[in-house]
Amino acid sequence: MIEVDRLTKDYGTVVAVRDVSFRVGKGEVVGFLGPNGAGKSTTMRILVGFLGATSGTVRVAGHDIVDDSLEARRAIGYMPESAPLYTEMRVREYLGFRAAVKKVARGERKTAVERAMSLAVVTEMADTVIGHLSKGYRQRVGLADALVANPPLLILDEPTAGLDPNQIREVRRLIRGLGESHTILLSTHILSEVEATCDRAIVIDRGRLVAEGTIAELRARRRADGGVLTVRGDRDQAIAAVEPLTGVRRVRAKPAEGEGLWRLTLALSKGTPDVGPVLEAAIAALVGAGLAVRDAGPSRATLEDVFAELTRAEPEADEEPEGAS
Amino acid sequence: MSGALAIFRRELLGLWVTPLAWVMLVVFLLIQGLSFYSIVVHVSGMTSASIDSGPVQAYFGQSIFLLVSLLLVCPALTMRVFAEERKSGTIEALLTAPVTPAGVVLGKYLATLATYLAMWAPTLLYILILRNTGQIDWRVVGSSYLGVISVGAGYLAVGTLMSAMTQSQLTAFVLTMLVIFGLFILGIGEYVFDAGMLRDLSAHVSVLSQMDEMAKGVVDLRRLVFDGSLVVFPLFVTVRVVDSWRWG
Structure with missing residues (x-):
């Protein structure tokens, strides 16, 4: 569903993503894991076509995100970090607008909006102005937005950031449920989130991919000591x-x-x-x-241990061959 | 283009659901009403008038109020279109939807243009009032409105571009005002420079001369081409700017 090849994003002053390659298969729920500032959001923004890569290619649902951008974007339901929304609109209005922008046929928009609202459990707030909603509800409206065009792939940037523990549990349950019918890539810096919702994790640190595998495989990286x-x-x-x-x-x-x-x-x-x-x-x-x-x-070893191990400042030795070549 | 249409409708809602458009409408109509009132009072005191200096001609062609209102309204209508979205982050959701940058720019621009037209609509009442007391040359009315629409369309395009250049609405407002004011000043050059290229240039871009002409029913295609280029060029650059955010 997602094929990322040798992706690099150089901002000039910082290299946010270095030579990252990975695949996400159809139907998988994959956690994109890394400490804050590791390059998760940058990578996701490249995946959804919001940012251009310095080098490397991204294919989503078989479409190149640069050359065939519109087709690739149609396959994606993206929820940006902290789910920015038009605060002056009502929830139903907003989702109707999003459905239209995402080319949902006119006659199907109403049902698409109702469906997305019920999936994300915001139906009871349908006629509330978004500016009056709590953070938790806004997050769910963001999720409904990602779902409204019924895309096969969901890319969610920190879907539980800023929520209280109950809301986090709800959103995770929601994501688990969605995982049965969608391919999902979600980013987080919280490990338990990956353990709770994902089949597989991709660990990124300071722009590099440091590990990739199922939760069990990652745990096995650090045998009982x-x-x-x-x-x-x-x-x-x-x-x-x-x-x-x-x-x-x-x-x-x-x-x-x-x-x-x-x-x-x-x-x-x-x-x-x-x-x-x-x-x-x-x-x-x-x-x-x-x-x-x-x-x-x-x-x-808890996943926390593995995570700490993987993202600990490693000796710069592995960078040298690159510089020397 | 369905994406552009959806954006157009959302922008209209965004403009009219907040107080901004209403405040602008009130200010605009207040200025226009004042302008119309003073012109009518002035004209009614005249004992004879030439065919070229009726109230319609004065209202569209010789009133500084018209320029003042454009100078306020156009930057205010466009300042938020991109600046606000970038500041609040909603631009990310917008640009990752399957719409082209051109669709986004066009949808937003047309919404400001439609709002601008809606602001002018009540002034048609003035013409109806005049018709009750005298004769109206509808062709002059038509060319006058064509004038304010084409001048405004250009200013709104400039404003759209300025809004895309900054994340601050205030900066966008001021920049747009500066450009409009700059064009106006350049137009004044018609009366300042000696005959020559500079003066021709000034005369060509002068909004004063343009409105004066059009309020007398003179539709010069060169004027419209200039206004058209003032729409197309800024919008084209805006599309490039929106596209360039990808590489920021």
Whole structure:
């Protein structure tokens, strides 16, 4: 549905997007992830034809966004960041206008508007002036705008930015639902959003694509690097039992909830391939030392960890070959 | 072109649903009414008048009020068309819809032109009032309105361009005023410069001479070509400017 090839956007003073390539297949819900200022909005604006790329190509639904711009744009429902709207118009008027601009046939506009309003759950505000709507409703009007011409592809720039937790949950549920019938690319800097709504994520940082894959694949990029055990008994005894084991680099104990319970966190030493055997040995040692083990398991890397890892300032080494060539 | 039509209708709504157009209408009609009143009072005091100096001719051809109202109304009608959309960010939604930049510019421009025409419409009453008391040469009325419409159309195109050049409505207003005023001053050159190219140029662009001629029923095609180019050229540049935002 979207094919991006070697996209670069150079603003002269800053390079906002460098050599980014990715694909979004039909029916996918893809999260476009990155810290603030990573180039997400710039990339999306290029995808929808609002900005021109310095180099590289974008094809949307088989149409080049520059050479065949109108056809490509007809396939897209775009919601810009913070959903700017004409505040003097009523919701129904606005969506009617948007349907007309998006070439929805005259006779079908009314139904298209009603459909979009019910999908985005704004029907009860249909006759309210947009300027009087709350942020949450405006966001949903923006979503209805993206939906009004029933495009196969939705590109949503930070659809949940500035909403309260309840609204965020609603919008996410909405997006999940839409994902069944649309291809969706949504940008966010919040990881849980991607986990909650997307099949796949594309991670971008300082204009570069740093990772791409399913949520599970991204998590797997950072394998479990330790274990967590809950034990009952003496703290020092527990540490003494676990610390000498091979593969354990460091042990930390914190009081856990409950009488005499401790939570032991094991960090693996470098070169230890798997946390499993270490945990087994740790349980045996703890039981042997007369402590009771309540539970044990690998400490799973959250997507947050992966994200932090991926977008941490990397050594500039990987930039040098480019400069040298 | 259905996109341009939709934009045209939205712009009209945007103009008339806010107080701006109404305020402008009141100011405009106040100025016109004052102008008409003083002319009628003046003419009614005259014992004899030539065929060329009736109230219609004076109203369209010799009144400075007409220029003052154009100088206020045209920049005010156009100042927001692009500046506001860029400031509020709605331009992003507009330009990512499947419409061409030309469609966007045309839709917006025609909406300001239609509003401008709507502002002139009530002045037809003046002509009806005059008809009750004397004879009206409808061809003169026709050429007079053709004059104010074609002059205004050019000024509105200039205003549309200025609005696309800045994100500030005030700046757009002032810039448009400056251009209109500049053209007016250039026209004054007709009475300042010695005979020669400069004076010919001044006479050619002089809105005073144009309105004077047209209020007497003289329709000079060269005037209309000049006004037409004052519509086409700024709008063409506006389309290029809108297109260029892509590369900002």
